[in-house]
Amino acid sequence: MRHLLDTRTLAREDAMRILDIAEDMADTQSREVKKLPTLRGKTVVNLFFEDSTRTRISFEAAAKRLSADVINFAAKGSSVSKGESLKDTAQTLEAIGADAVVVRHPASGAPRTLATSGWISAGVVNAGDGTHEHPTQALLDAYTIRKRRFGADSRGRDLSGVRVVIVGDVLHSRVARSNVWLLSTLGAEVTLVTPPTLIPQDVTAWPARVLYDLDAALAEEPDAVMMLRIQLERMHAAFFPSEREYARRWGLDAARLRRLPDDTIVMHPGPMNRGLEISSEAADSARSTVLEQVTNGVSVRMAALYLLLAGERPEPDRAGTSAATEEFEMNRGDR
């Protein structure tokens, strides 16, 4: 895998490979010494043009547990008019010797521009770009759904027949987009529940059904309900009249929670607005996977970094199978 830019173009076999390797990674994480030597000598740069402590520390933990050197680069400004250009930042990282760049950027498509511009030879991982995609979030969500459903028997399984309801601001959500593509690639049936103002105007090409009525969607007893974070500034742009009205119509409150079947899981990418899109009852219930998602995120990101840096890129100074791969295979053996 050269880059991980989106789930729209991620093949099913590649997605399954990441999820299965993430299972292996997770196994290593229950050991006393969590650190693997796999990416020793590799440099991973977390290039964040947007504040995101959660995603950044998840990638940082993933890279460090694979023994990579991690550089955190919080860049301000994202255009030619303010601050350093993306091109100059990229070329700086190239000069430093980055092997992989994990990029979070407020502009949709910035990771693709970085990966295809020729400015940099490092592999690029999209850690969330504007309102486009957040592929590792979708992968960790898929991983979480699979794990809850199949437990230790997850390897090699896809999400055929799993029904997932995604609720909230789809228009501005990179999490929603990445999940729509990935979950459907893996065989799940996706339903989007949103206010009509918060879904793109033309989603006819999306492999998902759109409903405006949350109660109708929940009455179908889905396997997973994923609540999206509502950003309060949306309210001022007249997407919906008030927080209270939003919570009433599209929030997962205690009453709605009680009507769900016992094995339906409740997901949230975090950070949560308790009392708005999700009630505390839902967030803290046994069905909630919020913290599992965080834990699984590290395993999935370890898998992605592994595939980017140790998997397929031939090392010019090492013949045949790279030493990194051999080390990882050794680790697999003792699980």
Added chain:
Amino acid sequence: MTESLLFRGAKILGADSADILVQDGRIAEVGSGLSAAGARVIDADGLVALPGLVDLHTHLREPGYEASETVLSGTRAAAAGGFTAVFAMPNTSPVADSAGVVEQELALGEAAGYATVQPIGAVTVGQKGERLAELGAMASSRANVRVFSDDGFCVWDPLIMRRALEYVKAFDGVIAQHAQDPRLTEGAQLNEGAVSAELGLTGWPAVAEESIIARDILLAEHVGSRLHVCHLSTAGSVELIRWAKKRGVAVTAEVTPHHLLLTDELARGYDARFKVNPPLRTQEDVLAVREGLADGTIDIVATDHAPHPSEAKACEWQAAANGMVGLESALRVVHQSMVQTGLLDWTDVARVMSSAPARIGSLGGHGTPIAAGQPAEFTLYDADAVGVFAESDLHGQSTNSPYLGRDLPGKVLWTVHHGYVTLEDGVLADLGESRRPAGARS
């Protein structure tokens, strides 16, 4: 006095083969077997002769943005594309909203000599949309301005628009509207549709263009004024213009070459060369604007040539500037999208790219037939050539063309302006002062 030129065997408007004799800035004779003592004889066998192309919508960037383009570099690009006249949009710095700035623009064009530069005046002071610029002063200046536009911005305030439409009747002016509702396009990045939904780019909905066009048609009808719609881009806009013309409203419309050929699918790689305003639309819109141009609903093709330095495009899509250069590629794109598809013949091309834009802009000395006694403004085009459009085809200062690497038919070989050659067998002429008659302007 310029040298006499005798072009042998050109196909006038793609039809009958004829010789064209140019003397003293005019076409002296058109016919077969012409001869003239002392004339330079040029083999034009099989080349399509078209009247010099006239672009009603060019951004020359000077004064103020000389890093992107100058009047000289922009008119060189024009000559390379077969143009002999360009209308310069007023979004320079300072804005061309006064007699002084439009006269400066005019003088820069005269000094360059590659094409007539006809300034367009801003509708409102500083293009801010708040109060009318001195339209009358610009009209009666040496630049003789007849087209007014806030292009880049929409004259959004309906009362200002009404007043502008009314006011320019005093000197037979026309308001060229950039139809874009600003509220409906806040932060807009790409045509609102399936592609913007997937790419997570804020949509630029067709309705933001169409609602302004509909309003302006009604305003123009109400006050009995001329309205010109810039770079119309949607199927719905074509329908509105068709409806307005049927009602007898004095409206004209233009479409750009890129809206005749390209769609929003090209944005998928986030390559900002395809970022333009109004945005590339869908294939359905492309087919509708082609049909509108073919049936006369859309009057003209105008380039919206918009040069930008490379750093304004080599960045994130959202941070990139809107616009594409288009002068050098316009005829070839129209050839591919309209002529090769059988929708227009070369007579129609001469109308939509030369005579009609000159008429809409009230520009004398251009858009005239290739006939004895007419001004010597024409271009010769090899319609049989085929080639990959490359940076070497660009002659302005910027290279933000969406066609680089794309196969386009044809090649512009000769351009004659004011009776002298500006493009010579595909190569820009070096215009020494001696070859450029002082104050040459029709």
